[in-house]
Amino acid sequence: MENHKPYVILHIRDTEPFHCESQFDEKGEPVAYMCQFEAPPLNRLAPISTDFFTIDCKEKKDRFTCFITSKKRSFIHPLPPPIYQNSTISTEPAKVSKHWIIVGYESKEPPYLDKPQSFHDVLRFPINFQAYKIPTIGAVDINGEPVFVKKNRDIERFLVIKEAFELGKYRKTYELASDALESYPQSIFTSDFLRYKIKALVEEDLKEHTDEIVKLSKEFIRRFTSDENLPEVLLHLARVYTTLGFYNDADYYFKRLVDEHKNSKFADLGEIYWGDRYHLAGDDNRAVEHYLNAYYHAKDVDTASLAAYKIALRSFEHHKLDEAIAFLKKIWDKNRLFLLKNPDDAHKLARKLAAKKVYDFAIDINRALLDSMEQMDDRYETLLYEIAKWYEAKGDLQSAIAWYKKYLDAFAFGQYSDHIKQHLDALFVESNEANATEALRQYDRLIREYEGSAIADKALVAKISILLKQKRYDEILALVDQIQAIKDSEAKKRAETMFQEAVNTLFDDAAHEQVCKIGIVMVEKYGVNVAPKHESYLYDCYVKYARYEEALRLAQNHLSDKKVSDRLTWLCRTVAMLTALERYKEAYDALKDFKALAGKKQAKVCPNLPLNEVKIDYALGKYASVITTIHELSKVRNDDMRMADLYRLGYDAARKSGDQLQQIWMLKTLVALQNSKASHPYSPWAEFELIRLYKLKKAYEKALQVAEAMEKLELKGEERARWFYEKGVLYEWLGKKERAEKIFESCSDLKEGGAWQKLCKEALSL
Structure with a gap:
């Protein structure tokens, strides 16, 4: 302000001299300025508009030009270099300079400047101060001694550290910050050096550096209690304690962050990570409470998006599909770049939505991903194919055909091209969705009106045929009783064939997706003949649902296989199931057969055999063998949580043997394992x-x-x-x-x- 009138000074600097020129209106007043630079800046400059200026920069070929439009009175002037760099003051303003200023003002005259006097008769000559130079020694301390300053000043070091972190060079950031703390212990940037050291460890690998992050964070909290970046450090410390499983400590720092720094964006992030802490502890209700706090109080759209995304994930896990979709769509409508910033994660989300039959949303995500990438991208082909497939799945056959054609145009010899060419022929036949729907309606009317007649039987067969083409397998399964009631033998045979095709397809899909419940139902209710390639899948499903008798029968069916490798695999599984069923004598006999057949290949063919062997030996009273085997296993499986059960058995074996030292060793090792895994079943x-x-x-x-x-x-x-x-x-x-x-x-x-x-x-x- 000068005389109650505002003014501003715009500084324009570069490392190399550059030229600026004025543009005038009809009155001769400067209204705009153009500055040209040899090279563009490292970071793109967005357009800027203030009360005094509008600034717009553009890059053309090998030059970079900035246009400054003045909204009020203004003038431009180059600043001369310091006298110690150039001892001669020129009579005319320089045409190029490393530093220009533009002064904008509202008063009639420029601020703090009198109107320049005008002289008609003048003599102009440069002034040279070279003769007046005197020796200098630079800065001195309180005793008059010269002060030697290192070339790399602390502010420069801070900028280098910040740039390294922004480029994702976290190890380099850590090393630079450590060196800066050592070189400039009293710098005003000390807190920033320490903060970036912590941030680098968090970004590099939070789990790997937990101890050091805790140590450095507590040092920061102790030394810089009023620092503006304290909330960020509190967040890192709380996250580390969550990772370590120290939930009480994590809660303390999360609460401190949220209560004491509620206006910080890190408080909102703290709510989100606090929710993650409760999710890890199995309390998703509390987790969602914290996510919602962050969602409704977030100060920026990215934080709100992250909170909404977390809520959606928890909703998916608890089968609250509508709630999950609602939050994801809020993100999609307001901040879709959040979902798309990681293409791989976005693609996984699209597939997850498609699996839940939310095809429109899945298609939108895939189409957005396509728009953001080149055709040469490895993911492009799959995204294109999935869009067509999902249009077909949702019943929009016309769009499906169009996208299948787009795929063939782009990938005539692609991964899916042969399948699509054959599929399009069949798809064209039923592409008129209205006709297919009308046909189904007519078939239902015929089945209802001519119940028990040949007409109804043929209508049912035709209906199943359409449902099969449209892959509506669940609807076909619902017709099982009607199929059994068909009187016409030929029609019944055709219906049963199509029914079995639907059942087999559902089973194959379940095996491919590793969905156990559907697979078991297809086998036990509808009598699917399981192909050899799917028997391992079925065995795993029986084990998953603790159906050990069925799993054992399946395994024992292969004990006479011709291939030794197959026989060994199923013999290993037989040992496991007999052990699970506590039929230890039979398990011991199977174990001996396996060892005799496997020889030195035991560990490779059946890596979990020693775990079952310990249980068998214990059940048969071979306590010394139990203890010996557990000691051997602890050397190679010391971080395997399944060892906890064996240490418990080992303790009982040692107790029954009267070996107090081994009891102590088993318990001590069990406690150490539980502490390391933050899981305490015993x-x-x-x-x-x-x-x-x-x-x-x-x-x-x-x-x-x-x-x-x-x-x-x-x-x-x-x-x-x-x-x-x-x-x-x-x-x-x-x-x-x-x-x-x-x-x-x-x-x-x-x-x-x-x-x-x-x-x-x-x-x-x-």
């Missing part, structure tokens, strides 16, 4: 039993370590009371009576602590 039994054994050994310190580590189990009721009691007793035995007393007090305050709470109270009174 807790708190395993921990309490391990504490008991350590107490018998008088290893109170070790017992206390186990008890302290149980904090994360979130025990309740009597289990929590017992945990307090065990800790209190151990602290008392170790001479830490004050600590023990506090624990007993906490135990006494519990609700529903049962007998263990009474023991705590008794211990406290003593």
Whole structure:
């Protein structure tokens, strides 16, 4: 402001000198300016409009030009280089410069400038300051000593770090940020260096760098409590604790983020990731509550889109199809680029929608993907074919034909071209959807009016034929009773043939998609003859539904196969099913046969054989063998959660053998595995039993370590009371009576602590 009139200064800079010129109106007043640069900037410049200027930049061939249109009074002037760079001041303004300014103003005269005086008789000459130069030493400190500044200043380092992160070079970002923190520990950018170091680790691999992210984030929170980027760091820390399975810690930081920084966009993101934490814990109702909070309070469309997408995913998982589609369509209508930014994920979503028969939406996504990619893209052909196939599936045969033709025009010898050429011939016959629909209506009328007659039988056969061509297999299955009632033998034979074709197709589709329920129904209700290539699929389905008897029968049918490899595969499965059915003697005999036949190929043919072998040995009382095998397996399967069941068996085997050391080893290894996987099927039994054994050994310190580590189990009721009691007793035995007393007090305050709470109270009174 000058004299209550606003003005602005527009700076135009480049690393190389460039030319700017003015354009004048009929009054001689400058109204626009054009600046030409040798090369375009790295980032595209969008048009800008302010109260004083409109700026529009365009690239033509090898030059880059910016047009600045003035909305009010203005003038342009080049700034001369510093005196230390050019000691001569020219009499005329430079035609090229690295730095130009345009001043826009509303007053009659330029701000802070008097009207230049005009002289008719003048003598112009350049002024040279070279003779007046004196020696300089640069900046000095408080003692008058020269200050030496490193060439790479901290702001430059910060910009380099930021650019590396934006380019996705996360390892480079981490290294640059680490070096900057070391080189500039007192910089005003210290918090940014530390923040980018954390962000780089998160983006590179959050799961791999959990410990370091926690350490750095806590350092940031401690040092920069008022930093504007604190919400972002709180979000990273909460996400890491979620990944580690430390949900209480995650909840603390999510709550702090949402409560203390509710106006930050990271608070909205925090709500979304907080929802993910509850989803991982199996509480999808709480998860959706947080997603909805983010959705309704989001401050930008991308965050709202992410929240809506998460809600849609949870809705899909809980078979709430209408709700999922509603949220996805909101994203599609307002921010479809969010769904399309990852083409592979968008394609998977389209396929998922098509599988749910939401064909219109699936087609829209595939068409948008086609519009965004070149024909040379590997996905283009499949997308084109799927659009045609989905149009056909939704009954729009005319559109299906058009898209099939588009496919053949683009890929005359493509992956699907032969199939499409044959399919089009059949499709053209029934392409008039109205005729097919009308025909079905007429057939239904004939079946109804001439029930029990030859006319009705033939109408039923014709109806099945149309339904089969239209792939409406479920409707054909619903006609099974009517087919059985057909009196005409020839018509009945044709109907049964088409019915069986529908059943076989449904079974083949189920096997291809690995859908077990449909496959089993087709076999058991409609008598599908299972081809050898689908028997493994059927076996897996029986196992999935714990139909072990059926799975065993299927496996035993192959114990005489000619190919040794096939016989071994099914013999391995026989061992597994006999073990699952607890027919251990038979399982042991099958196990011996397998080992004799497989020789050294046991591990390759049947990798899970040792797991079943342990259960068999235990059931047959071979406890020493059980313990030995478990030790061997732990060396190669130490992170396999299935080992938890074996460690439990190993403990029982050691207990029955009277081997207390092996009992401790089994329990200790079981607890360690559960903690590493954040899954505790045998807790708190395993921990309490391990504490008991350590107490018998008088290893109170070790017992206390186990008890302290149980904090994360979130025990309740009597289990929590017992945990307090065990800790209190151990602290008392170790001479830490004050600590023990506090624990007993906490135990006494519990609700529903049962007998263990009474023991705590008794211990406290003593």
